[in-house]
Amino acid sequence: SYELTQPPSVSVSPGQTARITCSGDTLPKKYAYWYQQKSGQAPVLVIYDDRKRPSGIPERFSGSSSGTMATLTISGAQVDDEADYYCYSTDSSGYHGVFGGGTKLTVL
């Protein structure tokens, strides 16, 4: 089955730039999506179509994709950005979705 691979954890100090990667074989042809999930809450969409930001999401969140890797960048990370982040895409058929394993972002 298709898989997306994320690092288990990323740690930065407040104000630094956090980068979370997501690798998958179909990412050159399929969009990547990014979700933020804080403890005990439902996930929130922060990036769609590789690099687009939904309304209400701070500008410090950005996305990019090159080859088989998509990247979520949080510029000037804040303590409030501490959360689990998940990438999402589909397999080559487009009929089966898959989430990455998730990355725990620590900002301290």
Add this chain to the structure above:
Amino acid sequence: QVQLVESGGGLVKPGGSLRLSCAASGFTFSDYYMNWIRQAPGKGLEWVSYISSTSTYTTYADSVKGRFTISRDNAEKSLYLQMNSLRAEDTAVYYCARDKDGGGRGAFDIWGQGTMVTVSS
């Protein structure tokens, strides 16, 4: 306001069945693809299934194919997940989520609060 509210979770024995519901409000439900996504305790997110706006297309994760059935009633603004032959590994919080762009691409912009399903003897 725009919201999704799941219901129907609970405790069920292995091999049993459960039907989850998701009530939509605040938007034109019939315009959107809808998804079920689950999260086992302490684990990551797992996509389960989606259904197109007019129910023409449905698809499932391999882990639930043949056991779960997604459906919708646009008149009632409701999404359903019929879960049969439940296993311990199906224990999870189940979320319904709206796909804002359709086509099963993955921009899940609205999520419910989730409903817990526990499969245990």
